[in-house]
Amino acid sequence: MSVDRPRMTRRVPLSWGRAHRAIHRVVRPAFPVDASAALASAGPLLPYGMGRSYGDSCLNPGGTLIETQGLDRWIRFDQEAGIIEVEAGVTLADILARLHASALPARHWFLPVTPGTKFVTVGGAIANDVHGKNHHSAGCFGSHLLSLRLLRSDGTVRICSPDENPDLFAATIGGIGLTGLILSAVLQLKPVPSLWMEVEDIRYHSLDAFYALSAESADWEYTVAWVDCLASGTDLGRGIFTRARHAATDRAPPPPRLETDLSIPIDAPCFMLNGWTVGAFNALYWHRAPAMPKRRIGSYEPVFYPLDAIRGWNRLYGKAGFYQYQCVVPQGNAGAAVPALLRAVAAGRDASFLAVLKKLGNRPSPGMLSFPMPGVTLALDLPNRGVRTHELLNLLDQITAEAGGRIYPAKDGRVSARDFQRGFPAWRDFARHMDPHFSSSFWRRVSAPVIEDRTGC
Numbered sequence: 001m002s003v004d005r006p007r008m009t010r011r012v013p014l015s016w017g018r019a020h021r022a023i024h025r026v027v028r029p030a031f032p033v034d035a036s037a038a039l040a041s042a043g044p045l046l047p048y049g050m051g052r053s054y055g056d057s058c059l060n061p062g063g064t065l066i067e068t069q070g071l072d073r074w075i076r077f078d079q080e081a082g083i084i085e086v087e088a089g090v091t092l093a094d095i096l097a098r099l100h101a102s103a104l105p106a107r108h109w110f111l112p113v114t115p116g117t118k119f120v121t122v123g124g125a126i127a128n129d130v131h132g133k134n135h136h137s138a139g140c141f142g143s144h145l146l147s148l149r150l151l152r153s154d155g156t157v158r159i160c161s162p163d164e165n166p167d168l169f170a171a172t173i174g175g176i177g178l179t180g181l182i183l184s185a186v187l188q189l190k191p192v193p194s195l196w197m198e199v200e201d202i203r204y205h206s207l208d209a210f211y212a213l214s215a216e217s218a219d220w221e222y223t224v225a226w227v228d229c230l231a232s233g234t235d236l237g238r239g240i241f242t243r244a245r246h247a248a249t250d251r252a253p254p255p256p257r258l259e260t261d262l263s264i265p266i267d268a269p270c271f272m273l274n275g276w277t278v279g280a281f282n283a284l285y286w287h288r289a290p291a292m293p294k295r296r297i298g299s300y301e302p303v304f305y306p307l308d309a310i311r312g313w314n315r316l317y318g319k320a321g322f323y324q325y326q327c328v329v330p331q332g333n334a335g336a337a338v339p340a341l342l343r344a345v346a347a348g349r350d351a352s353f354l355a356v357l358k359k360l361g362n363r364p365s366p367g368m369l370s371f372p373m374p375g376v377t378l379a380l381d382l383p384n385r386g387v388r389t390h391e392l393l394n395l396l397d398q399i400t401a402e403a404g405g406r407i408y409p410a411k412d413g414r415v416s417a418r419d420f421q422r423g424f425p426a427w428r429d430f431a432r433h434m435d436p437h438f439s440s441s442f443w444r445r446v447s448a449p450v451i452e453d454r455t456g457c
């Protein structure tokens with residue numbers, strides 16, 4: 001039986017930072033059988049989930065994007081064991097809605113790991129091996145993945161798990177869409193006492209205080225800090241530390257947050273976000289936080305997904321878009337590197353309100369190119385102001401590289417081949433598992449040959 005190839009359109013798909021714009025061919029298969037036909041499209045090919053990656057790792061100008069949102073079927077849910085099998089275009093929001101609807105009084109299941117937005121697909125979560133506020137206790141998304149089905153451009157479907165095709169499994173987790181199209185995945189959920197959260201916010205004054213709070217919060221499953229990245233001098237690194245855990249309560253589950261009415265309908269004028277407005281806002285926000293831990297019980301949505309409450313918040317950065325910078329530096333070098341990063345950001349006076357600091361844990365990441373390593377990660381948004389922004393980002397890269405750290409591909413749109421290859425030494429092994437017809441804008445940039453500078457300059 002011959003299958004028609006899904007209809008192809010030409011458009012400018014965006015990633016979350018909206019700083020990259022180029023025409024792509026786009027196909028959207030509705031069934032796995034259409035997906036096989038879609039892979040016969042003109043290459044290079046790249047899967048595209050919800051476009052919640054910030055830079056160019058989900059973009060492929062000159063090639064074809066395979067949009068996965070039509071592959072959104074729920075295949076099975078073993079309520080006893082907490083195991084789900086879903087197609088790769090199912091979103092974490094879909095899974096949470098289903099878990100809500102099926103919650104039994106005595107048994108609740110939850111995502112084992114979730115990033116800071118629920119509007120990502122399972123395929124996207126695997127391909128970036130995403131991490132969440134519980135990295136120190138649960139590792140990455142891929143650590144809870146039991147198996148996946150991968151469609152290659154030669155038409156074969158490979159079952160991958162720790163026991164079957166383990167190398168391809170490890171390459172696909174964190175494989176930024178380059179090993180083939182994930183059709184479906186089997187995921188182990190986590191039992192939780194309820195869908196309510198016990199939460200504490202604590203205002204802290206310095207990086208030492210941040211480390212002390214991280215150390216004394218071992219029995220809190222989720223930790224993260226908002227950091228005032230425009231504070232300098234004796235205020236360097238000050239912020240608000242949030243810790244949370246699932247609450248033991250027999251209250252009925254909180255109602256799921258409905259699609260929000262709050263949205264940013266237009267691109268904001270770029271003068272709105274500048275060093276003075278953000279600096280003033282940060283200071284106010286920090287001072288208003290409780291100086292002593294204040295405990296509350298609330299729904300999980302504001303804890304995990306505060307930004308999802310405002311649809312299209314990325315338009316606040318105006319037409320030119322923005323860059324998110326996220327790096328991790330090894331624990332041993334964090335003492336010098338994190339202050340150096342924060343000082344560089346504060347001096348640039350360009351960072352936005354959105355900046356977070358988190359200690360990552362020791363659990364080994366399952367993917368060859370997984371981003372996390374034991375250490376400290378810093379993530380912050382920078383409005384795209386052209387050369388000035390790139391100069392600051394290059395400086396941050398240099399500090400990260402000198403500390404033996406690396407940047408997060410899910411957030412990146414401009415790192416050099418040299419810095420990527422230094423940060424991910426397994427990249428050549430990974431490349432052996434790539435599908436020969438898959439590529440991305442990100443990959444073409446970071447896998448380019450690096451010419452070593454022998455002049456010593």
Ligand SMILES: Cc1cc2nc3c(=O)[nH]c(=O)nc-3n(C[C@H](O)[C@H](O)[C@H](O)COP(=O)(O)OP(=O)(O)OC[C@H]3O[C@@H](n4cnc5c(N)ncnc54)[C@H](O)[C@@H]3O)c2cc1C
Nearest residue numbers: 049050051052053115116121123124127130131176177182
């Ligand atoms: C507000 C916000 C908060 C975030 N917080 C975090 C966080 O806390 N932690 C974190 O780790 N990340 C975080 N992210 C990043 C986000 O989780 C990742 O970029 C995620 O991969 C996006 O998923 P997506 O479905 O939108 O995929 P896309 O962005 O469309 O694609 C991401 C990658 O997945 C590949 N891909 C997509 N589907 C498939 C498939 N079926 N088969 C093979 N490859 C596929 C693509 O080719 C691409 O390389 C955040 C993003 C936002 C916007």
